[in-house]
Amino acid sequence: MAGIAYLIRHAKAGDRDAWEQPDALRPLSRPGERQAEAIADQFGDEPIARVLSSPAVRCIQTVRPLADRLGVALEEEELLREGGGPSGAHLLARSADDDSAVALCSHGDVIWELLRDLEEAGVPLSRGMPAKKGSTWRLEVRNGAIVRGTYLPPPTA
Numbered sequence: 001m002a003g004i005a006y007l008i009r010h011a012k013a014g015d016r017d018a019w020e021q022p023d024a025l026r027p028l029s030r031p032g033e034r035q036a037e038a039i040a041d042q043f044g045d046e047p048i049a050r051v052l053s054s055p056a057v058r059c060i061q062t063v064r065p066l067a068d069r070l071g072v073a074l075e076e077e078e079l080l081r082e083g084g085g086p087s088g089a090h091l092l093a094r095s096a097d098d099d100s101a102v103a104l105c106s107h108g109d110v111i112w113e114l115l116r117d118l119e120e121a122g123v124p125l126s127r128g129m130p131a132k133k134g135s136t137w138r139l140e141v142r143n144g145a146i147v148r149g150t151y152l153p154p155p156t157a
Contacts, residue, residue: 003096003141006043006103007089009111011035011134011154013058023082028061035134038155040065043136048072049100052092054080054107062134063105082107086114096141111137118146126151 012032019026028036043066051067053059055076067074079088089110096102108131115129115137123146131137134154139146 001098002147003098004046004101005093005096005139005141005146006046006048006101007093007111007114007137007139008039008063008103008105009108009131009133009135010054010056010059010105011039011062013133024056027057032058032134033061035154036062036065039063039134039136040069042152042155043103044069047100048103050075050095051103051105052077052080053105054082054084054110056082056107059105059107063103066103077104080104080106080110082109084110086110086117089114090117090146093139093146094141094144096139108133115149118149123147123149125149 012029012035013026014029048070051063051072052075053063064074079092089106092104111131119125130151132154136152138150138152140148
């Protein structure tokens with residue numbers, strides 16, 4: 001049996017160029033809010049024990065409905081912040097065990113860097129390594145190692 005880590009890219013957010021405050025405070029757009037609800041619908045029945053998120057508002061807002069649906073605390077995690085590199089996401093994903101899953105919400109750069117590292121290590125991944133906003137990578141974990149990655153496109157909201 002494998003543990004599962006759901007690596008979620010934050011949902012659609014407002015325009016970065018039009019946002020005048022610190023980027024970490026940029027919230028989801030209306031379509032992004034609908035995506036967040038659809039993500040909660042998609043994974044709300046999974047045995048997810050922990051929901052961790054980059055401290056960026058758009059990430060927190062993406063997985064807040066999922067954490068609420070699951071009845072678990074939403075944990076802010078600096079290791080998932082934009083520009084933080086792939087090592088933190090890799091470490092947190094490997095924490096999934098056979099009995100439960102973890103959900104991690106991060107940014108495109110972190111996800112693409114982790115996927116590149118996994119591909120270089122020979123881990124089988126869905127073709128093309130896409131990571132659209134609101135999408136998820138389902139990472140299978142065995143004996144503390146990621147052994148497979150499957151891309152799940154953004155749910156329809």
